[in-house]
Amino acid sequence: MATLCDLATRLPLVIGGLLDRETNLKRGRFREETMTDILTGALAAFAGPELVISYPIEKDTGGDLDLRFWNVSEGRDLWVRIQAKRLNAAVVQNKNRSYSELLHRPSPKHDYQFRTLRDTPPPWVPLYLFYNHASVTMDPNFRGLVPSVSGANLAFASDIAAELEAKLAGASGTPKTGALNKRLSHLRPHFFCLEALLCPRSTVRSETVPTPDTVSAFLRERYVRSAPARASRKVRGRNLPPAI
Numbered sequence: 461m462a463t464l465c466d467l468a469t470r471l472p473l474v475i476g477g478l479l480d481r482e483t484n485l486k487r488g489r490f491r492e493e494t495m496t497d498i499l500t501g502a503l504a505a506f507a508g509p510e511l512v513i514s515y516p517i518e519k520d521t522g523g524d525l526d527l528r529f530w531n532v533s534e535g536r537d538l539w540v541r542i543q544a545k546r547l548n549a550a551v552v553q554n555k556n557r558s559y560s561e562l563l564h565r566p567s568p569k570h571d572y573q574f575r576t577l578r579d580t581p582p583p584w585v586p587l588y589l590f591y592n593h594a595s596v597t598m599d600p601n602f603r604g605l606v607p608s609v610s611g612a613n614l615a616f617a618s619d620i621a622a623e624l625e626a627k628l629a630g631a632s633g634t635p636k637t638g639a640l641n642k643r644l645s646h647l648r649p650h651f652f653c654l655e656a657l658l659c660p661r662s663t664v665r666s667e668t669v670p671t672p673d674t675v676s677a678f679l680r681e682r683y684v685r686s687a688p689a690r691a692s693r694k695v696r697g698r699n700l701p702p703a704i
Contacts, residue, residue, distance in 0.1 A: 524543050
């Protein structure tokens with residue numbers, strides 16, 4: 461892949477296709493760590509002073525992958541922390557499929573992972589990365605929708621956390637609510653594509669790594685554009701992360 465723009469376009473297709481292949485396994489399924497390693501391996505070709513890549517300690521940070529965009533000459537940077545979740549296996553209809561590990565807790569003494577990620581201190585910008593099967597992206601229930609479903613979708617951690625807090629609160633309420641809050645169909649309005657990080661619109665496609673300011677501006681735009689999804693769900697997303 462010659463540029464990060466190429467990667468942003470092709471990687472969702474690769475991941476979606478690989479997830480569909482797990483039906484050929486006699487037992488088990490691909491783990492989300494497998495997809496993250498594929499992503500990281502591809503990104504590593506662009507690692508250097510302008511893009512620093514590392515694996516954080518997940519139980520302490522809530523993240524699977526850290527990306528630091530640097531403009532060395534101007535001393536500007538943008539730090540992004542990502543937690544990846546994959547769609548569950550095809551045991552229900554596509555429209556009812558969900559991300560079963562969203563309420564993960566590393567241990568009984570740890571808080572929910574989504575809270576740890578959401579509460580990541582500045583200058584980090586916490587995001588979710590959702591891996592989806594290619595067959596699901598082409599399903600009539602999702603095909604042609606905006607935001608679109610692809611093999612790899614991003615979302616702001618604050619938006620997903622708000623949905624999960626609503627789910628936890630609703631589970632103990634009367635009547636019970638929030639039962640669908642881990643479903644792809646419910647979370648999709650918060651999605652956006654990998655281009656936001658790897659190939660913002662203002663990026664020249666021949667540019668190897670986008671500048672921190674370019675990525676920050678595009679993330680800010682995506683956050684503002686996703687406001688209707690918060691309003692329609694009565695989700696109390698946090699203020700725009702100060703890092704963007």
